[in-house]
Amino acid sequence: MRALRLTAWGDPPAPVDIERPVPLRAQVLVRVEATGLCHSDLHVIDAAPGVLPYQLPFTLGHEVAGRVAALGPDANGVEVGERVVLYGPWGCGSCGRCAEGWDNYCDRRATLPWHGAGLGRDGGMAEYVLVPSARHLVPADGLAAEQAAPLSDAGLTSYHAVAGLRHALGEGATAVVIGIGGLGHLAVQILRATTACRVLAVDVRDDALALADRSGADFGTLMRADTAQVLRARGGDVGADAVLDFVGTAETLDLAVGVLRPGGELAVVGSGGGRLTVAKPGVLPPGFRLSLPFWGPRHQLAEVVELACAGALHVETERFPMSAAAEAIDRLRHGRVRGRAVLVPD
Structure with a gap:
């Protein structure tokens, strides 16, 4: 499959062909329908060597919406074909906060070599994204993918900040x-x-x-x-x-x-x-x-999706095909994006 990956610090992300992941154990494979582009992506792309704990290469993209494509043998809680939005801040998965769905404030975050999907782990600027567990997915039936994807960060982070x-x-x-x-x-x-x-x-x-x-x-x-x-x-x-x-x-x-x-x-x-x-x-x-709000807990993402489904939230988006990711990144860098840039499969 085609993926936009960061392969060297200081270099722009490159479109490359990689193997499509196969879900094992409790993993879930999601076919990507839309991926938001965030200023956090610019911070990652522009980072100097040693600033971030991430190991290269990895696929960018932490605002992701799509449909469940395949399940690992131990996966449960979602069904193939279900439309979902990705809860992006992946913590250690075993501390008390992660157990309660607060991966954004994982107690072990400072020791992890990732911060989430597209942030040290393969994200959604690809045809498919492999998700560690169904607990990182929120149902999004009734929402267009281009509306759902930005909710996973732009919507969730804003909601979490307001909630406080x-x-x-x-x-x-x-x-x-x-x-x-x-x-x-x-x-x-x-x-x-x-x-x-x-x-x-x-x-x-x-x-x-x-x-x-x-x-x-x-x-x-x-x-x-x-x-x-x-x-x-x-x-x-x-x-x-x-x-x-x-x-x-x-x-x-x-x-x-x-x-x-x-x-x-x-x-x-x-x-x-x-x-x-x-x-x-x-x-x-x-x-x-x-x-200093950082993302938000999973249950608040569900609440954001509910607001959007009720018509209370509408994301102003500019749509780019995945092949035009470099143009979208350049426009975001120079403050020429209205609302949220969203990448969709070609």
Whole structure:
């Protein structure tokens, strides 16, 4: 089968022919129908030797939807032909958190030579993907594959971030979403579907603010020198109850701190290299709480799929054939993807 694989650190991924996997024991073989392209893929592609614990080569792609093609002799819980979405963060499988479906916070994650599908283990930028166990699959009948695939990271990570802040987002509260891309536009929709708060959106692109508007944001503004003041005015001058930063640069973190009210909640999802200095006294809002959401647990992926099936979530996608993966990666790198880039078989 054809697969897009990372074969050497510093080199672009290459399309190669490899053997189609055969599922053994509890493994499940999934025929891929769509694979999302994520900024995390760029971080992996651009990583210098020794930065990541992954062993080369491996197939990229951690946002995957498809149909069950074959089962190992000990596999159970899914049937051949069933449409599924892949739960991508594969942990050790034996610690307490993995046993409860929280592989994203596996107790042994720091010692593993992988982080999940397409992240040290063969992922979904291929015709088929081999899944270690059916526990990493969530039924997705009723959803088009191009809608289902991005839910496994863009949807799940956004949902997990919002879930951690939901206690602070009752009637009259304000949430600010910084970065309206593949994750941010879904976060806006999740906030609208699961909370009663006002949703304010920030980006550097006019088309991203238009996407925020289509996603249900109450207000959107470009990032400028006075953006914190503009957002505070929209939040009743006291500041935001919660900020979700899907960029994570020094500039966006400064904005987040500048707009957050005392006792507010900050979720940093983006990996833009920014830093916060914790000091008392200091510039951080007193009583604020910080979270660093990483993916989410399996049961929350099922909840995201349920929201999408109910029509509360719609992923804005740009479709590329797998043979055009290099073009999709280049467009993502230069900020020219609207919503989520999705690769589909040729």
